[in-house]
Amino acid sequence: MNAAAVRILLCDDHAVVRAGLLALLGGEPGIEVVGEAGSGEEAVTLAARLTPDVVLMDLQLGQGIDGVEATRRIATARTAHVLVLTTYDTDADITRAIEAGATGYLLKAERPEELFAAIRAAAQGRTTLSPPVADRVMARMRHPRPTLTERELDILGQLSGGLGNRDIARALFISEATVKTHLGRIYEKLGVETRAGAVAVAKEQRLLR
Structure with a gap:
């Protein structure tokens, strides 16, 4: 493999997706896959050990830390540029990934040529x-x-899942009083007065993850 090849670390919790990307990228001159990770924690560890040019990162990674947190840790350590490759395109996902330090954000529906170009751009720190x-x-x-x-x-x-305050408190390990306080702030920020109104605005503005 050419020494100048862009070195890639794949991170996706689905083995079949990693296999497909490996086959796709393996046939592209100037790109070399140096490792695969099935979790966010593994991606952080391998990025530090392998020091790839680019980590191709999915956002939803099953158990453990998600792709956003893995991106944040890798970007903070400056071990590689992170190019998000995902099916998720909500405002919340995009904002969190970019704020975490992602160099680029691609959807899995992109053509192979677009992916190759984005990888090369990310390796140079371009978005x-x-x-x-x-x-x-x-x-x-x-x-x-x-x-x-x-x-x-x-x-x-x-809230969008229909949970009441008590169930939300249990799910997030906080008190009901804390839930009520947060709900008040959510209503104020979204300009609504009811739970249904908050969910409706959140869906309209694609704030839900």
Whole structure:
């Protein structure tokens, strides 16, 4: 393999997806897959050990830390650039990944040529966004959406599942009083007065994970 090849670490919790990416990237000149990770923790460990140029990162990784947290740790350690490759395109996912330090954000529906180009760009520290993702980023800049904290997003997600305050408190290991406090802040930020209203606005603005 050419010494100048872009060295890639794959991170996806589905073995069949990793196998497909390995086959795809293995046939592209100038790109070398140096490792595979099936979890966020494994990706962080391998990134430190293998020092790839780019980590190709999914966001939802089953048990353990998710792709956003893995991205944050890798970006903080500066062991590699992280290029997100996922099916998730909600505003919450995009914002969290970019804020965590992702160099680029691609959807799995992209053509192979777009993926190859994005990998090479990421290796040079340049940003590539899938068109739908770029559209969302631009729309958010033109029309800023309410900024919710991580805990508020957690509670909003539980709320969308129909859980009451007591069940939300149990699920998140916090008190009911804390849930009520967060709900009040969520209502204020979203400009609503009811649980149903909060969920409706969250869905409309794609705040749910």
